[in-house]
Amino acid sequence: MKHFTQFDDKNMAAALIEQALAFKSNPRKYADLGRGKRLGLIFLNPSLRTRVSTQIAASNLGIESIVLNMDKESWALEMQDGALMNKHTVEHIKDAAAVLGSYFDMLAIRAFPSLTNKTEDSDDFILKQFIKYANIPVVSLESAIRHPLQSLADMVTIQENLRNKPRPKVVLTWAPHIKAIPHAVANSFAEWSLGCGYDLTIAHPEGYDLDERFTAGATITHDQDEALRDADFVYVKNWSAFHEYGKIIHVDQPWILTEKKLEKSPEAKVMHCLPVRRNLELSDEILDSPRSLVQQQAHNRIYAAQAVLHRIIS
Ligand SMILES: NCCC[C@H](NC(=O)CCC(=O)O)C(=O)O
Numbered sequence: 073m074k075h076f077t078q079f080d081d082k083n084m085a086a087a088l089i090e091q092a093l094a095f096k097s098n099p100r101k102y103a104d105l106g107r108g109k110r111l112g113l114i115f116l117n118p119s120l121r122t123r124v125s126t127q128i129a130a131s132n133l134g135i136e137s138i139v140l141n142m143d144k145e146s147w148a149l150e151m152q153d154g155a156l157m158n159k160h161t162v163e164h165i166k167d168a169a170a171v172l173g174s175y176f177d178m179l180a181i182r183a184f185p186s187l188t189n190k191t192e193d194s195d196d197f198i199l200k201q202f203i204k205y206a207n208i209p210v211v212s213l214e215s216a217i218r219h220p221l222q223s224l225a226d227m228v229t230i231q232e233n234l235r236n237k238p239r240p241k242v243v244l245t246w247a248p249h250i251k252a253i254p255h256a257v258a259n260s261f262a263e264w265s266l267g268c269g270y271d272l273t274i275a276h277p278e279g280y281d282l283d284e285r286f287t288a289g290a291t292i293t294h295d296q297d298e299a300l301r302d303a304d305f306v307y308v309k310n311w312s313a314f315h316e317y318g319k320i321i322h323v324d325q326p327w328i329l330t331e332k333k334l335e336k337s338p339e340a341k342v343m344h345c346l347p348v349r350r351n352l353e354l355s356d357e358i359l360d361s362p363r364s365l366v367q368q369q370a371h372n373r374i375y376a377a378q379a380v381l382h383r384i385i386s
């Protein structure tokens with residue numbers, strides 16, 4: 073594996089899930105494999121889980137990791153090729169990425185979307201500029217359109233809770249929020265769930281259709297109650313509008329997921345990538361109940377990252 077930026081194929085996903093589960097039971101199995109290798113973790117946006125779990129994953133493999141909070145601690149980057157740099161940007165991505173590429177064996181990058189430039193965001197422009205100029209393997213820590221390490225951890229978590237159902241009913245349900253939120257987690261969750269062969273239903277209010285590149289093959293509905301019926305896994309997530317790009321069409325509070333809505337699905341497990349806005353997206357009652365898999369998902373981020381780093385250095 074060279075880069076890890078998206079779902080590849082079902083066999084690769086199955087191999088990564090199996091490796092992540094193996095690392096979960098024996099995190100130090102390849103403790104010396106990465107000796108002498110260096111990973112750069114580049115953040116253009118905030119993070120708790122991704123930052124720490126990826127560093128732990130690297131440490132478990134003997135890889136040294138160095139974090140650069142580029143948004144706060146480095147020069148303002150110019151992303152456009154050929155730009156006349158006479159405004160606020162100080163350093164071109166061409167120079168910065170090439171320097172980082174010479175310092176590290178692998179780079180991992182978080183670059184959220186602008187939510188204003190649909191063309192650039194949809195093309196994953198910033199991630200691609202890093203890949204183009206760094207010339208070393210790149211891992212996505214959440215790009216404009218995907219969050220593959222999150223989705224891999226989510227697939228590991230589903231696998232651990234399958235209860236002998238080879239094709240569970242998985243529901244991705246939109247939740248209210250007060251800010252314009254990226255599509256990456258929802259896109260990737262759809263991409264990986266469909267890629268792994270799960271029965272995926274996506275429920276959202278009118279106007280919140282996701283990019284069809286990620287949702288083709290899913291059942292899509294505006295009826296949340298109908299979607300939740302007989303669900304095995306319910307993934308709760310807000311996203312801003314995609315077609316009316318980056319807009320909050322309405323903060324539709326009735327879409328909050330509550331215990332009452334899951335009355336008829338006693339077995340349903342609830343997932344969220346975190347951070348979660350309690351009692352806006354999801355009720356305390358659910359988050360603090362045995363239905364909630366959110367802590368298991370967050371913990372599995374370590375082993376998902378470890379499986380990916382292991383494959384890159386092997
Ligand atoms: N990496 C996990 C989620 C990151 C981001 N959430 C956020 O920006 C939440 C911000 C807030 O709640 O104010 C998202 O949903 O894509």
Ligand SMILES: NC(=O)OP(=O)(O)O
Pocket residue numbers: 118119120121122123214222345346347
């Ligand atoms: N789920 C997730 O990616 O969390 P962070 O944004 O805190 O890294």
